Amino acid sequence: MRDVRRWGLFKTSAFRMSMGYTLLVTLAVCVTLGSTYLLTQSIIQGDVDLILDTELKSLENEYVRSGIPGVTDEINLRIDSWGRIGAVYMLAGPTFDRLAGNVTNWPFDGAPAEPWPEFRIESIEPGQRSVHPVRAAVRRLPNGDWLLVGTDMSQDRRYGRTFQIATLWGIGLSILAAAIAGFSFSFRLTRRVGEVTDTCVRIMSGELGHRLPVTGRSDEFDALADSVNRVLDRLEEQARTLRATFDSVAHDLRAPLHRLRTRMDAVLRLPALESGIRDPVESALREVDRLQRTLATLLQIALAESGAPLAAPTPVDVSELADELVELFEPVARERGLRLTGRVDGEVIVEGNRQLLAQLITNLLENALKYVPSGGRIEVAVERLADRAQLVISDNGPGMAAEERERAGQPFARVGERSGLEGSGLGLSLVSAIARLHRTRLVLASNEPGLRAVISLPLAETQPSASSLSRSISA
């Protein structure tokens, strides 16, 4: 059960919520860092373009003032004295042959089409050779010469890459952090909800004394646990009251019956009793016994219908029980010309009350014995399914009409034609009540022909008991 819940973690709403939260955080981080990057890049580019434009303009002015020689001087001056790192100039003739500047060859194939063309330049500085990306601007001077001004972008590109890497790291780390937070959040949530579920399961299986743990942190879980515990207190109190009421009802009904029976018994023990008295007293006594049986059945049904849990369930081998009852009933069936057989699937253990389950099978068997005519067959089968034991009692007798079958399972229902016979309606009601006590129900179907009664019981858990589970969780 524990593993199931651990893997089930991925299915919890807490997990889904935290996954969504992680996604949201990731998205927000991506948008923030991404837009910062793009904005920065465009600002840098704008600055570069402005510088290039300004330089071009000043060189053009120089041309207007003093012609090509002035421009050549100005270019050489700027290369030498300004020494601006990464500044690139070139003055070329109409056929793109170099006239001045620090670029040896015209970098483009003719005149570039785009306003800010880019190219690569190899620089030979002392000690190392490197390739630099250059962003440039080109103008044609009125005399047909070409003027190129560029800026080495490698610094900016490096900055851009660093920014990119930092952004990716930032996104990665924040996803990781959000995922870890989400996972631990959903795990803790699942664990505490699991405690509530476990306790409820144990209470439903009859351990009414259990309460949810209150951690003392006064959080919303403590508030929940507190309310649930108060509900449980009330339920336990009600169950106790109910039980006490049942006890006193049972006592108040049985005590007078007991006095009646005891007195009639005493009459029968009188010496030399005439048969004219003995016979009616004996027959009255049989009625008292019948009344008492009906009363016991009614009390049992009422107790089951009240929703009180099964007291102290123990492991019961249904196969063995079915076999024993078939053996017990077989001679009676044979006496009535019926063939009663058992068919069981080895050991099939369920949690329940052996006496009540025996009574359930007995009632179904007695029902079949009562209605299946001589020459018929009755079968008791116990099948072991994946997680359930299926108990099937089937016959080839007259069966029941569909609406009768439906009504028969309901508490205190009397079944039309059959109600003439003693106890038949109550018999099936008791079967239903016992089934309900075992958290299942009686299903009646047609056996074509005949009746097929099916009780499907949960198999006893072979895993560690619920108590060891909740201990390991709260530890």
Add this chain to the structure above:
Amino acid sequence: MHILLIEDDIEAARVLVKGLRESGYSVDHAADGREGVSRALAGKFDLIVTDRMLPHFDGLAIIQQLRRARLATPVLVLSALGTVDDRIRGLKAGGDDYLTKPFAFAELLARIEALLRRRASASESTTLKVADLEFDLLARKVTRGGRQIELTAREQKLLEFLMRREGQVVTRTMLLEGVWDLHFDPQSNLVDVHISRLRQAIDRGCDPPLIHTVRGSGYLLSPREEEA
């Protein structure tokens, strides 16, 4: 044999005391739990029959007090509650037998007798013997007059139950409880059918018949007819 009856229903108690005395027991009556405990601790009783619901202490509390005082007297609990759990609780508390009201007087008598005899005969013999009927418990072999009788496991259990109570009346309910471990009343005449089959196997063509029917009570296994 001395019996203490603890019962607050005076009317029912009067009839029971009378019946038990007629059956040859000497009987004391206590009408509530406190009186019951002090009487039980003071006197020497062979058996205590107590009601489950009593003023002062209930029947189960009485048993606990007696057992704490190291009194091993067998206790038969009479109860008007009588659901399966009540019976289990009653036996767990140290009761030796449990009978639900209303019951037939014959049923009470048979159970009292069984509890009293159980005390007397605690023999560990491996062979049960009644007249020429022999049951070898180790080999699980039954013979009558040297002739082997084939019985199913359940029939053997039924026979063993009867042989261990030779000469005692055994009721149908006692058989259902003791042989089949069923603590409710099926409506069918199950026990009668099984007894008649056993009788066929044991008594057919043999003399004297060993299994006798006791009218209004149950069955009895004995070599002598007159006990029936």
